[in-house]
Amino acid sequence: MATVALRSSEGKWIMGSAILASAMAFIDGTALNVILPSLQQSLNASGADLFWILNAYLLMLAALILIGGSLGDQLGRKKVFMIGIFIFIAGSCACGIAGSVTLLILFRIIQGVGGALMIPGSLSLISASIDVKERGKAIGTWSAITTMVTIGGPILGGALGDAGLWRYIFFINIPIGLIALLILGFKVKESRDEDKNRSIDYGGVVTIALGLAMLTFGFLRVPAMGWANWQVYMTITLGVLFLATFIMIEAKSKHPMMPLQLFSNLTFSGANLLTLFLYAGLGAGMLFLSLNLVQVQGYDQLQSGLTFLPFTILMVSVSRFAGALSDKYGPRFLLIGGPATAGLGFLLLSLVKQTNGPHEYWTTFFPCVVVLAIGMSFTVAPLTTAVMGSVSDHFSGTASGVNNAISRIANVFANAIFGALAVLLFSGALQKELKQMPLKEKDKQAVMASAVNLGNAKVPKGIDDSHKSMVIKAYHESFISTYAMILRIAACLGFLAALMAFVFIRNSAVKKAG
Incomplete structure (x- = not known):
């Protein structure tokens, strides 16, 4: 044009x-x-x-x-x-x-x-x-x-x-x-490109979408479930397989x-x-x-x-x-x-x-x-x-x-x-910080439970007022x-x-x- x-x-x-x-x-x-x-x-x-x-x-x-x-x-x-x-x-x-x-x-x-x-x-x-x-x-x-x-x-x-x-x-x-x-x-x-064929690569769309979604889900589940959990390794494996399938479809398709x-x-x-x-x-x-x-x-x-x-x-x-x-x-x-x-x-x-x-x-x-x-x-x-x-x-x-x-x-x-x-x-750094703090074991576990919220972690209820500032500092240092x-x-x-x-x-x- x-x-x-x-x-x-x-x-x-x-x-x-x-x-x-x-x-x-x-x-x-x-x-x-x-x-x-x-x-x-x-x-x-x-x-x-x-x-x-x-x-x-x-x-x-x-x-x-x-x-x-x-x-x-x-x-x-x-x-x-x-x-x-x-x-x-x-x-x-x-x-x-x-x-x-x-x-x-x-x-x-x-x-x-x-x-x-x-x-x-x-x-x-x-x-x-x-x-x-x-x-x-x-x-x-x-x-x-x-x-x-x-x-x-x-x-x-x-x-x-x-x-x-x-x-x-x-x-x-x-x-x-x-x-x-x-x-x-x-x-x-x-x-528009008048010479372009109008067929749509549905197989490519489906496989790349599923591949990316599976990989994303798998990685986001790691902190809560750990690498050994079946949800993690199965979804990441499926994600890789879907992306590999996507590449194969693109290689063979007439109109990828x-x-x-x-x-x-x-x-x-x-x-x-x-x-x-x-x-x-x-x-x-x-x-x-x-x-x-x-x-x-x-x-x-x-x-x-x-x-x-x-x-x-x-x-x-x-x-x-x-x-x-x-x-x-x-x-x-x-x-x-x-x-x-x-x-x-x-x-x-x-x-x-x-x-x-x-x-x-x-x-x-x-x-x-x-x-x-x-x-x-x-x-x-x-x-x-x-x-x-x-x-x-x-x-x-x-x-x-x-x-x-x-x-x-x-x-x-x-x-x-x-x-x-x-x-x-964050969890690893927080564990090191907690080792230096005079908290009960159940209080340390409660502090660690908030680690999934990263910098937005809140001091758990039940922590003694004299220790709250220490917990907040630990959260900040860890983040x-x-x-x-x-x-x-x-x-x-x-x-x-x-x-x-x-x-x-x-x-x-x-x-x-x-």
């Missing part, structure tokens, strides 16, 4: 609709992190419930985002994009009125279905519609603004959580989605949702490995930093959200510039330096111990957040450019879907694996120890992402944008 200039009227409408719709999905991927304490209290949710509320949404994104991209190529990018927005609005409205944990998890699944159709649709619409000479800048603009709202999600969530209005995190999607639908309906032309031949391009493979490692680290790092600030460091939820404001400002300031640099010089060196710098940011964050509250933010967390933000700012746009530029144009939607699926899979596994690991680390270990693992994942770029990504494999 004919392309348009980025600054043309049609180009601006395309960018506006893509950014608005994507923003909804990305906000809901991060906004709940900060307000988990409010949600936990309002719905009487356990620690495991919280991880499922996060993962129900991410699971559907990871499982269906692949088919979302290919459906757009086959049936029309604008059409599938609009269907996704409508489903997402409906799911958001339902989440806002959910009266129980079970209902909220169910409605988050509906949101994830809508998001799976929206997110790849936005990028493939941009890639297919904007002139190739300006495509890097367009993707950089999209990356900057959507990442801004992703990181801005905790700020919004914190403000609403402190006001007792956490449900409005979902309701706010309704007007945004309606505006995007109106723009698409009246101002944006349809775009994830064409394996795309991975014959080492740059495409390297970019997706980079995505897997970096976004797993980012997901774990942001989640546990938010929990640390609210539950241990004494920040309220808005203050916790505002700690990410430097991240937001740098993303807006730098991402478009990084996209232009990627167009001019190629993405390789940016994709080596960016993740390595982000890894350094995680490492510095892991060194921050107990502080005296928000007034010490500027000398403790702030420098570390700035380093992390610089690393991510120089990564996001070049990474997207590398993914989209390493495949032929008619695979643009599918490539976008694969890369976004990888980032959601990374977040799913980060929540499941790091969630389970955190409980185990900080756990947080430090998780952030160091996140740092290693950032460095590993940089290594993937160094080994696999080549500028010569990425289509030149000018």
